[in-house]
Amino acid sequence: MDNRPVGMFDSGVGGLAVARAFRRLAPSEHILYFADTAWFPYGPRPAAEVRKRSFAIAHRLLASDVKLIVVACNTASAAALDALREAFPAVPFVGIVPGVKPAARQSRSRHVVVLATAGTLDGGLFERVVEEFGKGTRVARVVGHGLAEAVERAEHRTPHVRARLRELLQPEVSAGADTIVLGCTHYAFLANVIEEEFPGVTVVDTTEPVARRALDLLRERDALGPGPGGLSLIASLDPERFAQKVERLGFQRAEAVQV
The missing domain is CATH 3.40.50.1860 (Rossmann fold)
Incomplete structure (x- = not known):
């Protein structure tokens, strides 16, 4: 058993689709979700810039002692997933590959x-x-x-x-x-x-297969959480506005903090 949170990140609300699927599969897990709202959207940005942001966010999530990180963004996965795995070999990373x-x-x-x-x-x-x-x-x-x-x-x-x-x-x-x-x-x-x-x-x-892969890795490592599950938010810009978006998408009201 491991009561540490699971880290997830995206440039905005998109990765919440993965969080939603993961919560259905693993309701006892707590998710720490980082929305890089100050740099949204990632799609048009150069790969090097997205990679730099991905590393900054990974450092922030690891500072909160997450046990696994889901790169809940296709663009960030394409730009940074391999480099993140190489840089942090002790941490399991799950990314998104187009289906x-x-x-x-x-x-x-x-x-x-x-x-x-x-x-x-x-x-x-x-x-x-x-x-x-x-x-x-x-x-x-x-x-x-x-x-x-x-x-x-x-x-x-x-x-x-x-x-x-x-x-x-x-x-x-x-x-x-x-x-x-x-x-x-x-x-x-x-x-x-x-x-x-x-x-x-x-x-x-592919959001549900990604969530299922994250759950499988936790099981393999005997790192499932004892509960209760939940969702904590971090936003790099305007956290209150982001928290409102999360609520409009059907999640329970969650407080967001800004970094």
Whole structure:
């Protein structure tokens, strides 16, 4: 048993999709969630900058004695996951890999779309995943400009966002794509909207597999917490506003502190 918290981080609310799945699977675990709101969004930023922020956040989470860190952000995983594991070998890190593997397996048309940020699609991690698991499948890359920002503003069900999704995804769906991979944790909050706009298309969201992997690592290390579980928030800018966003997304009211 290990009553230390599990650390998670993202540039904003997106990683809360992972936190939500993890809390369903491991309700006795306490999550310390770092939202790098001062640097949101990560997607358009250079990889070196995202890597620097990821290391700063990892140091802050480790200062709070977390037992595991989930890089709950596709862009940060692409930019920093390997380097974080190398720098902190005693700490288990769980990152997010775009779900090309399950998408390729499920697609009947052998045509899938990966909706992600530029930082994720341009990274070497994504290229390796496509090379390994995308053989024989047309993998279309679509950059979701503006979508993470809309989710961050809790405007993910607005007519504007629906129109933007149709603009981004309709060309590939019309060309035969039958599977859409959500390559950004912010986009997990758009899953239902995408399914409504494109009936019959399969949406692949990797947040639950990532949460399950974190739980498996805790079990392997005999590090499950005794409870009670909970959620603590850290925000690098405007913590009260971030706490309000968390509440609007269906989490219980949680206090946020600023660093």
